[in-house]
Amino acid sequence: MMAALDLKRLVPGHVLGFEAYVPSKPDAELCRLYQVPHLHRLNNNENPLGPPFPAREVLSGLNPQIVSSYPSGDSWALRGKLAELWQVERDQIVIGNGANEVIGFVIKAFCGAGDNIVTADRTFAVAEWIARFSGVTPRLIPLLDYRFDVTGMVTAIDLRTKVLFICNPNNPTGTHLTTDELEDLLQRVDGRAIVVLDEAYAEYMEVSDFPDSRVLLERHPNLVVFRTFSKAWALAGLRIGYLVGGRDLVDAVRRTAIAYSINVIAQEAAMAALQDNGVHLRATREMVHSSRSLVSIAMQNLNVPTISHNGNFMMLKLPMGDTGAHRQLMRRGYMVRAMSDFRFPGWVRLSLSTPSVMGGFIGALSEILPRLSRVSEPS
Template sequence: MSCDFMALATRGVQGLHPYEAGKPVEELERELGISNIIKLASNENPLGPSAMAMDAVRAVLADTTRYPDSSGFGLKRALHRHYGVAVDQLTLGNGSNDVLELIARAFLNVDDEVVFSEYAFAVYPIVTQACGATAVVTPAHAYGHNLQAMADAITDRTRLLFIANPNNPTGTVLLRDELVAFLDSVPEQVIVVLDEAYTEYATSADFPDGLALLPRYPNLIVTRTFSKAWGLAGLRIGFAAANSVITDLLNRVRQPFNVSQIALTAAQAVLQDQDYLQRSVELNRTGMQQLEQGFKQQGLGFIPSHGNFITVDVARPAQPVFEALLREGVIVRPLAGYHMPQHLRVSIGLQEENDRFLRALKKVLAC
């Protein structure tokens, strides 16, 4: 080719690297020539989908020749009933990642800055750089957000500030009083994006509900997903809640029909399945205890987590450990890309999956 297509791309995109998702089980089985692989890499719900959601999906399959409701009004009305957030405060997305990108596209110019923490979700720098804005990464405290450092990083150029609570990939949390004090200090022209993808797993009485804080902070956007505790990762659906003016701006850049009819229907149904949610949270609680105990027995350090995953320090370069675990039929997530080269992130699985991982890890580390 004689044309330099790379030079035609925007400056921010030229320097980007694609997000590396965990490999699917089928691909690894082909590559390694093994079967019965377990995947504990992508923070998925091991319980399987809600029966109520699946019944609703089957009922709507015959109508898939039609476009979905682009406004998603039925799901928005269900979200209003469930969370108390007004319909005109809601933006739906193809997963919460889609909503995070909408926020960046709506508010970022090339001269703007975006503040987020060290060890924060990989999508924050991606959407920032894609828009040509400048990422300002603040040092973490105990693998979590250092709110004072984030406040000190705000300048006249700061447009967005991302906070994940609980944080991915470390599982740390901010409690209500410290988050409220921080929000009180942020200038109103700086938009705070509170990413609550794992909020259902954080059961502490002091854990803040971002949606309840919306009336107090007009510069706050809360994002959530149905991919984790609600068990709909494969259908890709999430939402943002904000004041109605911000919501209108997000919907101006949102693509029409960005959420499928199947996803809209499943999400609306699963909101009614409180038993499923409770079973998901309880399975996660017992699985977390199982892995913590296993790490202690093997003398391994870990970061106490409030999500549906836990990050363990294997006390050596983690990439070879990750690769050896693959050969044992166990997929986890190495964190060198987050500048944590000795850590693996492990999703909470079923009891037998957790047991198998712990046995494999002990075998690998003994070599």
């Protein structure tokens, strides 16, 4: 009999002390558990309209033979196309298996054990998590009025601070830093740390004071911008996102990037999505507009407070625990995100889908609001 694994010795303390993320179960399993024929996924800010037409065409015409060869190891063609769009050099772009992967590349490139990153307490938490299990300290600056606190973040910088992560607009509050606020932050950071702008929801922005990151990149060599094909572009299942930044900065990031991690289908579909002539993004924005108005009015009528600014999501404050509300909505076929894990207990985040799905959701929510104590939960 071999000796038992001595995990305490083998696994670093910062990994041992980290709790693994538990993704939701597959839809079929959830439908069985909650006894519903269909589940509307309103928990991951996906785009129910599906991929842009050129991407659909490419996907449906794929020759299965292509998967027997490795893809381009550094997404050469896609980086070329993105470089044109961003008016930068190809080498200023790194593609990842989702934006999540590029968050990891950046932390690995700049942070060693004992260093720190600065971000907010109530924002998309993947940077915080990667920092924690890498032995890097996340400094979490409380949001102010549901917005990133520029002064708080700048004040938190010390000699071990390597990266500031700003989610713009913020998931889950939808608030954004304006061009002036961001310029102010970049001036005050003054090259002492890398500044990441996670623009996963940039395509949804329709306000004139949203920063043009292309312009900022020209002026600030310590800036890096993240984008994803998972949200407005509706390619979440293919896992593809990227970063663009100053040449020297990206030169460091490329050392920690995993070659060949973006599969050939994702590369082809992302290239095709970018051929869309604006029809897809227009339709997507219109859907989100209509649904936001519909849900906002309904929540006012139901006396449910909301936080709703930008992005294809809204936050709802329910008069009950968020995990209980989640379960009751699941029993009616609507999957929202319970927000205790985002440090918003009592809130759920709702992805804005088609107006007809939103109508159904409003009906389901109205049912559970007055019937709190009578609903039995599945085990």
